[in-house]
Amino acid sequence: MPRLAIDSHYLTDQLKALLAIASPTGYTDTVVRHVAKELERLGLKVELTRRGAISALRQGSRRASARAVVSHLDTLGAQVKRLKENGRVELVPIGNWSARFAEGARAQVFSDKGIYRGTILPLKASGHTFNDEIDTLPIGWQYVELRIDALSRDERELAKLGIEVGDTVAIDPQPEFLDNGYIVSRHLDNKAGVAVMLAAIEAMEREGASTPVDIHWLFTIAEEVGVGAASILTPDVASMLAIDNGTTAPGQNSSEFGVTVAMADQTGPFDFHLTKKLVRLCVEEDIRYQKDVFRYYRSDSASAIEAGHDVRTALITFGVDASHGYERIHIHALRSLAELVTAYVTSPVEIERDRNLHAGLKGFTRQPNDEAKQDFSEDSEPAE
Template sequence: MSDYEIDAGYLQHVLESLLACPSPSGMTDAIVRQTCHELDMLDIPYELTRRGAIRATVRGKGEGPTRAIAAHLDTLGAMVKGMKPNGRLRVVPIGTWSARFAEGARVSIHCEDGLQYRGTILPLKASGHTYDTEIDSQPSDWGNLEIRIDARCHSEEDIARLGIRVGDFVAIDSVPEFSPEGFINARHLDDKAGVASLLAAASAVQRSGITPAVDSHLLFTISEEVGVGASNVLHGEVAEMVAIDNGTIAPGQYTSEYGATIAMKDSSGPFDRNLTLFLESLCQSHDIPYSRDVFLHYRSDAAAALEAGNDIRTALLCFALDASHGYERTHRDSLIAIARLLAAYMLAPPMFAKEEMALGPQSEFPLIEGVATDD
């Protein structure tokens, strides 16, 4: 049985507020401040890197090496590539996502000095009354898209007069919908649903009154969607890190749509076997529904941390996500399962108590895979 309870209302409130705050990679200051506010409310200390990644700490008794849990605040987005003679904007993506899912999106164009304009991403041939079947035959490609600005704008000079410039950020509307059945539809659930689950887990640990055995560093990264992620936000004493990201609902995948998913491998390679089996044992001992899965076409904060030279064990926990990097859908039960597992992980004893030192003799290297031991 668990010694804590996840506040589902708090989790949804945090997710709603995160989804309302635009945060494409490269424009994350606002959501960093918002997350810091949530940490202040939870009375969890934190510090910021130069670029704005957050390192928060749920304090433990200090027994053994510390652990880290990472989720990313940045999302997909777009950027103004240029101006067109018809008063519309060329656009390029921020992060990797299909132009197919950009067509029809409502957006905000963020200019300097806080100036913003609303607009819509449209294919070049957007009117069926004019182009007939050519609408269906035009290719789905970012070079075939433009932004129609909600302003009296019909030339490059009009665009310049508005103050819109090349390189201005374009934030894509999230358009969230929370159904009574527990389904959550929105853009940018990757990874704001993971952030909300992590904060809900931290809230549960704080409310439990239990002091964890070791420190857990909560890492909120700001550039995962462009491949950087947790490359420079780790503390030196961290021995293991769990990343939180999405698990895809699709044929051939085994992601649990209403539970937690433990990733065994992604495009960067297999995850640490000891740590994944340890997380699986927590699911079993706390009656948390879960599955295993393997992902071929994406990577997470964990890969960036290893590529930066951090000698740590890594694992990846996933909430369910249908139509990832598009119009995404998850379920409340999956987010609660992730939050429960993260809280159990924060409250669990160290997996291997002798891993505080980065280097040591062979006699101290753990040999028992998947079993938490102090021997």
């Protein structure tokens, strides 16, 4: 089946709803409920792990050698590290992001006594007081603090508010959806990936699309801290496609338009055959694409492999400018990704051997080399 038409309005509506829900790693219950209800509305069977990762099954013609598509619900954030004598809060980051992007951010603190608003400020924030020192202060989390918008002139008053060490701090996304297709916001990593998956599912349900194998739609809750898809895969899943952000920065080949196919990240190359198949689908379905390699990057697929899952993995991305900062993407990339997802999950299974956890040499894949002279014999299969 060729790629399906994607409802861009549905995609952007879902992204807006996701961005409106705070979900830093460790504080994802609300966004899990939101996505689980939408998946059930679309007709999928939904199960949650103990901590809240989502697995939504869409049945295919068979269970063996099932496919999975994965993205993560959690975002960057911060935690309260210390209540300061001046009535402000010292922070530590959740996930890997720069305090440079935290300065000036509006935020909310989740305490046992309620939710408080606040602003992350440099220690020397007032030019009227510190003059040029506001521009010479070093960059780092030890040089910023959270000012709570409540009576908190000292450590005692902070404690009276119920704010405690370890409380979660969520950073406001401040999204803008522009008429020219650009979307600017924090936390597009990876709420845009979640919206892509929902849009692909919506298109499949709308068109009544069938798949050759079961499709597991997975939504993880701790990718930003390296856990990702470590514990959500089942043994019948033979291949997993991760959706996340690519970096449109100097020295990178990612783009804010079309699909960026990741060839490798810091954990090594992605599966040769699955990646080749995705590129071939882009060509056959006239989906714009480019390839890239990410040196300082990992995704849900890395955690799955490191956890010991014997599964083929690939990563497709939407190009993001200023990743883990105030990010920018384009709807063209999101729509292209959703189209590729529909083309992939409906495509035939080509490596039949993958239905078995262990098997003999017959049917094992072959990669081009001098010895093989690119002769794919009838007992081998070249692509997923």
